[in-house]
Amino acid sequence: MTFTLHHEADQLSDLIQRYRSQVDYLAIRLESSEGSDILLRGDKIETLSEGMAIGGQVRVCHRGGWGFASFNRLDTLVARIEEAIAAAKLVGNEETLLAPVDPIQTVCTLPLTGSDPRAISLAQKKTLCQHYGDVLRSADPKIATLSVRYGDITQRTLLVTSEGTLIEQSWADMEMRFAATARQGELVQTGRETVGSRSRFEDLTQLDDQVLGAAQRAVAALSLPPVKGGTYTVVIDPILTGLFVHEAFGHLSEADMAYENPDLLETMSLGRRFGPEDLQIFDGAAIAGHRGSYFYDDEGVAATNTQLIQDGVLVGRLHSRETAGKLGETATGNARCLNYHYPPIVRMTNTWIERGKTPVKDLFSGIQEGVYARNWLGGMTNGEMFTFTAGEAWMIRNGELAEPVRDVTLSGNAFQTLADIEGMGDDFYWDESGGCGKGGQSGLAVGCGGPSLRIRDVVVGGEAEEE
Secondary structure (H helix, E strand, C coil), rough: CCCCHHHHHHHHHHHHHHHHHHHEEEEEEEEEEEEEEEEEECCEEEEEEEEEEEEEEEEEEECCCEEEEEECCCHHHHHHHHHHHHHHHHHCCCCCCCCCCCCEEEECCCCCCCCCCHHHHHHHHHHHHHHHHHHHCCCCCEEEEEEEEEEEEEEEEEEEEEECCEEEEEEEEEEEEEEEEECCCEEEEEEEEEEEECCCCHHCCHHHHHHHHHHHHHHHHHCCEEEEEEEEEECCCCHHHHHHHHHHHHHHHHHHHCCCCCHHHCCCCCCCCCCCCCCEEECCCCCCCCCCCEEECCCCCCCEEEEEEEEEEECCCCCHHHHHHHHCCCCCCCCCCCCCCCCCEEEECEEECCCCEECCHHCCCCCCCEEEEEEEEEEEEEEEEEEEEEEEEEECCCCCEEEECCEEEEHHHHHHHHHCEEECCCCCCCEEEEEEECEEEEEEEEEEECCCCCCCCCCCCCEECCC
């Protein structure tokens, strides 16, 4: 079941014309979605569902104040428009500042390169989850618990605005998450993997080695010594680089964080140096084939690729039309919403550090004692401070990989860590496992990537040194 776009577009345009003179800006967005959700825990399927949703949202701006309403029935749309207008007029007492954009009328679909998830039966998806559960279980008898989660969603949207924009977009997104926990006595270790795609269902069907690796890492960690806590020169792999640039730096580049926080806005002053001269950081949805890619954001702004750091200097940030208008900058096409229940807010898309020129093996040269960290297990950020847990790690001794260690957490200040980058590898990897959370909207698909990095003076948590 979907809405009939040609008919609904005419209806929405008529309503826009009726109410546009009452406010500074009016947008109506309709959405149709369908998807699957499966959760295997242990040997039991706990969730097995398919669903469809149809709804929409109204956004109104008047004298700088916003009104928002969501709905599931088109026959209530007039009431929702009037509610949103009333709310905007209740709070609006300034000037509406929205960065200008050209109105667009278009229909666009992110192309699939293989099977559409809607063409795969729920039974086949269930069998795939059970297969991966068997793979995790086969790693070792020490695997105590495991989980496999499958999800897909196909969304189709129609956006109509008072400025003349009318955009129909559609895309499909798929993701699988794997976790295996190994136990030996009181010691517990976990391995995780996540794989996502906006290209084809087949991207989720040939993952045995990757899934088995998660369980094997958990088992292997049971017999490893914990790292000795301290400050080290650290080499991280591209997956951790992607996590770092997204979590520790990318969120600080979202302009709503800055214009609402004068201290952060001063810290994130354009033209300020944050890293070495060869450091380049970007975010953009205009590159094709990644989970954060699209043609237009949820305000109808064309996707761009925005350089955030150029030659180590901050040169850009990510914007909605409102944040760009308030800061006198250009909208970047980064206003996104998870679904029609939420208004668009400034969100990353695909965020990456550009490939460096140093051969990866040379990143280890000259390190007398350090840590090499790969993959991710978890993490958290608080403003500019971050803590990440590596999926696996080794000590570096005299420029060479030495013994593997466990319980490696990397902590620091994002700005200081950027300044402490000593080398960037000539490798690069795109991680499509991201599901970003912000403002109550969790699970928004993003991509992140980068090269291996060498960073000095990283605080590595672990077992305390004996005195």
